[in-house]
Amino acid sequence: MHARPALALLISLIFTCYPAYAGHHGDAQRGAVLAEKCEGCHGGNGNSRIDGFPNLANQKYFYLVKQLREMRTSAQGRTGVIDKPEHDYSELLRQRRSNEIMDAFVFNLTDKDIEDLAAYYSREPCNAKSDGAVLTAPQFDIRCQVCHGERGIASNRNVPNIAGQDAAYLEQQLLNLKGASENDGAQKRRASIMEGQVRHLSEQDIRDISLYYSRLPCR
Ligand code: HEC
Ligand code: HEC
Numbered sequence: 001m002h003a004r005p006a007l008a009l010l011i012s013l014i015f016t017c018y019p020a021y022a023g024h025h026g027d028a029q030r031g032a033v034l035a036e037k038c039e040g041c042h043g044g045n046g047n048s049r050i051d052g053f054p055n056l057a058n059q060k061y062f063y064l065v066k067q068l069r070e071m072r073t074s075a076q077g078r079t080g081v082i083d084k085p086e087h088d089y090s091e092l093l094r095q096r097r098s099n100e101i102m103d104a105f106v107f108n109l110t111d112k113d114i115e116d117l118a119a120y121y122s123r124e125p126c127n128a129k130s131d132g133a134v135l136t137a138p139q140f141d142i143r144c145q146v147c148h149g150e151r152g153i154a155s156n157r158n159v160p161n162i163a164g165q166d167a168a169y170l171e172q173q174l175l176n177l178k179g180a181s182e183n184d185g186a187q188k189r190r191a192s193i194m195e196g197q198v199r200h201l202s203e204q205d206i207r208d209i210s211l212y213y214s215r216l217p218c219r
Contacts (some may be wrong), residue, residue, distance in 0.1 A: 025061060026112075031120025034113055037105060045124040052168040058126035058219055063160045064118035067097055072106040072114070074098035079107070096190045126218040128164040134215050138208045143197065152216045164218025170210035174198050178206070 035046075038056075042048045046057030056064065074097060109117070148154045152163025162170060176189040178198045198206070 026115035026117070026119025028116070028119040028123050031116035031118070034117050035120050038117075041101075045127075046121045047124075047127045048166065051166065052172065053166060054169045055126060055128050055165055055218070056121040057124040057128075058161065059121055060154070060157055060160055061118045061122040062157045064121055065114055066158070068106055068109065068114045068117065069111075070097035071099060071102050072109055075103035075107045078103065081107075098188050126161075126164060128166075128218045130164065130215040130217070132215055135212045137212055138205060140201070140205065141209065141212065144209070147193075148213075152213045153219070161218065162213045163216035165214055167210045167214035170213055171206055174201070174206045174210060175203070 035042075041050060041053050042056050043050075046055060046059070048055050078098075078100075147156065147159050148162050152165075153161050173189065176187070177191060177194045178201065180187050180190045180195050181199075201209070
């Protein structure tokens with residue numbers, strides 16, 4: 001089987017073209033102060049205990065920066081702050097990530113705020129405790145492992161860790177990505193790399209894989 005080396009090569013090529021946010025790694029101490037506003041939903045140090053809300057502790061710095069920038073763009077677009085000619089909403093309609101709950105918290109963040117917050121959360125230890133035994137991986141998990149690592153901890157800096165993440169949150173994201181190409185203009189999340197991965201999964205597959213990853217140790 002030569003499929004995996006070939007796939008790995010293809011993926012490294014994809015990531016070469018993937019937007020990486022160069023620059024500093026942020027000021028985690030300043031980020032900790034900014035993060036006080038986020039505690040109510042994401043927990044004291046990024047370890048959320050609310051069903052459906054993501055843990056942020058020990059998540060990848062570059063991944064967090066990318067998500068926060070995308071959600072900020074959506075929040076600003078929604079309220080008309082981004083001043084676009086009326087006929088050119090194409091970019092906003094194909095927004096990459098959008099969630100109204102987050103709008104108020106990302107709307108006014110500067111690039112530096114985002115980097116500092118990402119620096120803070122990426123360095124906090126993840127303490128998520130699984131509420132059940134580790135499950136057997138669904139067979140198609142072999143595909144996910146190529147990018148997300150053997151046990152949901154990715155080695156690539158642009159790929160999020162998904163081990164120990166909240167199950168309901170994972171399920172919602174996978175459903176959002178599966179629905180990304182439908183309902184044009186109202187997507188919650190677009191990420192072409194992932195859209196191809198989830199397109200052929202059934203809702204049951206998505207439930208199974210989400211539960212599977214949620215129970216793996218997050219570090
Ligand atoms: C009122 C609750 C709430 C508050 C407060 C809040 N968030 Fe969120 N956050 C959410 C929800 C819900 C999601 C999931 C969004 C989705 O489904 O796309 C989320 C998603 C995120 C994500 C994406 C996580 C991932 O794994 O992709 C990041 C990063 C994030 N929030 C950072 C922050 C930061 C930084 C703050 C404070 C400045 C903050 N949030 C405040 C509710 C909140
Ligand atoms: C080719 C590489 C690749 C493969 C294969 C892959 N992923 Fe991903 N995955 C990514 C990247 C990159 C992201 C971040 C997308 C973004 O920036 O929004 C991601 C995001 C995710 C997220 C969202 C995490 C969060 O915190 O919101 C989940 C859940 C996920 N992947 C699950 C899976 C599952 C399940 C599979 C297998 C069916 C899989 N992935 C296969 C690269 C991959």
